[in-house]
């Protein structure tokens with residue numbers, strides 16, 4: 001087995017990187033893949049919370065890098081999926097505790113045993129970002145349909161190109177189709193036109209995301225919610241399957257009820 | 265591998281010279297393969313890591329053509345050793361372009377004496393800088409001569425030229441032609457909607473973007489004013 005190293009990054013903070021990593025990870029694990037997630041956000045770890053594994057951390061990535069434990073000891077197994085693991089970030093250290101070459105070494109050690117190594121990058125373009133993209137085979141950029149997020153995504157694409165990495169993919173998160181139709185939000189086509197990066201996923205705004213985050217149960221586990229389905233589709237596309245994009249229609253039951261309520 | 269290291273250790277001082285200048289420490293190289301030279305630089309810095317810690321380096325690579333990946337590695341390796349790569353000086357347009365794409369400076373505020381007057385530098389100004397990719401947010405390209413870009417200049421990117429700027433693509437970012445005051449230059453693009461455009465001292469901003477289709481345009485100074493002319497087939 002030779003794992004693919006997938007890094008999820010964005011430039012701007014709060015656009016949904018960690019949510020994306022957790023959901024892609026459980027979707028791949030659900031499809032029978034062996035997956036390890038690495039939280040690259042040292043000092044601000046939260047992938048453990050989103051995956052519901054925070055109370056099981058003993059060692060973290062800095063312990064591995066500084067030789068206080070073996071890689072195996074820092075890997076937390078997810079109880080729901082026996083082939084899904086997390087290597088948590090250190091909460092009390094800063095990003096300089098790990099270097100790009102440490103990350104490459106760490107991933108090389110893991111490659112033989114896994115199908116996917118997924119790295120959750122911190123926001124920004126500094127050390128933590130460089131650490132996260134150094135070992136990447138595939139880079140996915142998450143952005144929101146807002147000019148400031150798209151501008152930061154563009155910056156990150158430029159830096160990835162300068163590093164001579166393979167062209168990244170784009171996930172557009174938090175699309176509100178009714179706002180797009182009113183012309184109040186950038187559409188998928190608008191964002192594509194600005195960035196010219198291949199779109200691998202379109203995730204609608206979904207308030208279940210917040211409930212899921214609090215429970216530590218990513219939506220893609222159930223795959224009933226629309227965003228859960230979107231993440232499952234992204235996982236399939238990453239594995240080379242052709243999956244059509246879902247229709248982001250506004251005629252959900254809720255919207256109809258709203259219209260009736262308004263007297264239409 | 266081991267042979268190479270021994271070789272570096274012995275010949276180090278002739279391969280890499282480091283001296284203090286106002287902007288920091290200037291690094292220059294002797295004649296050897298870039299791999300050997302860069303390794304030699306790392307080992308010199310490593311030997312006196314405490315001394316070099318936090319230093320700003322100005323690295324003059326002469327006429328060597330370095331890809332952005334090579335410049336990126338240099339920056340990262342030096343960062344691992346606690347040194348900031350501030351500026352990369354070169355007479356190679358490829359190297360200058362690589363460094364600029366990585367956001368590094370490629371000129372000193374007060375140039376090192378021999379540098380701008382050298383034949384090589386004058387040569388660089390008379391040649392067009394050819395860039396065959398889209399410049400994304402954060403990229404800054406500065407060149408003494410003309411600049412030709414096959415790709416877009418995205419919002420947040422900057423192109424500054426001593427001469428003219430021609431873009432075979434869309435301009436959404438900042439473009440400045442004739443930066444030294446040359447008024448006989450032009451800026452043209454297939455679709456010109458810059459955040460801001462300057463020729464010499466004159467400044468213009470784009471009207472709010474309408475959804476109409478792209479049209480090729482050229483901007484020049486006519487009677488002391490910036491004038492945009494659409495391109496028409498004759």
Ligand SMILES: Nc1ncnc2c1ncn2[C@@H]1O[C@H](COP(=O)(O)OP(=O)(O)O)[C@@H](O)[C@H]1O
Nearest residue numbers: 013014015016017018019174204205206209210
């Ligand atoms: N599709 C979505 N719909 C609604 N809320 C979302 C969506 N994606 C992310 N969020 C929320 O946005 C916030 C930031 O998400 P997070 O994944 O932590 O971003 P990042 O890791 O990029 O900082 C969280 O509160 C998360 O629940």
Ligand SMILES: [Mg+2]
Nearest residue numbers: 017018041046
């Ligand atoms: Mg995060």
